[in-house]
Amino acid sequence: MNRLTLRVPSDLIRRFDAAAASKGGRARLLRRLMEEAAQGTLPELLEPPPGRLTGKLGLRLTPVDLVVLEREAASRGQSRTQWTVALIRARLHGRPQLSRSEAIAFVEVQRELRRIGVNINQIARALNTAVMEGAVLDLEVGQLAAFSDEIRAHLVGVRDAFEGNLAYWTPGP
Structure with missing residues (x-):
């Protein structure tokens, strides 16, 4: 088995460990x-943009603005550079800019929706191939309706999350 070693800032490893605690630990x-990542199931928002980043932008801020920027970025688990880039990309492209934890949460939602889809396919296959009595058929159709309702609820949640993310990056009145 191979070993991977990397250096990360103390703050990042502390936040990663906190996130990993409920998922079985760091390793x-x-x-x-x-x-x-190897299976290609991470959302493209976690993947680096194609090509090298060659453009550079420098900003000069007042000390007060810099403190507010750092506080805002930290509240999203980002560096001030990551937060600023996300702000610019949100304004330029009009697409959600997810923090790492948000992107991981969306991966989890995708997994759940896939799981539900598999269950629905199994029920539909059973309904198509089985000869069932009225009560059994009603039970299966009811289960299918429950899964359908669950998918709708998840999709509403995903839509609300994306809208909330876009609202975050959109300037207020």
């Missing part, structure tokens, strides 16, 4: 993220 979460 387990890292292995899972690497597996997902």
Whole structure:
């Protein structure tokens, strides 16, 4: 088995460990993220943009603005550069800019929706192939309706999350 070593800032490892605590620990979460990346199941928002980033932008801010910027970025688990780039990309492209934790949450939602879809396919296949009595058929159709309602609820949640993300990056009145 190979070993991977990398250096990360203390703040990042502290936040990662906090996120990993509920997922079996640092090593387990890292292995899972690497597996997902290798299988191509991470959303493209987690992947680096194609090509090298060659443009550079410098900003001069007042000390007060810099403190507010750092506080805002930290509240989203980002560096001030990451936050500023996300702000610019949101305004230029009109697409949600997800923090790493938000992107991971969306991966989890996708997994759940896939799981529900598999269950619905199994029920539909059973309905198509089985000869059922009226009560059994009603039970299966009811289960299918429940899954359908669950999918709708998840989709509403995903839409609301994306709208909330876009609202965050959109300037107020």
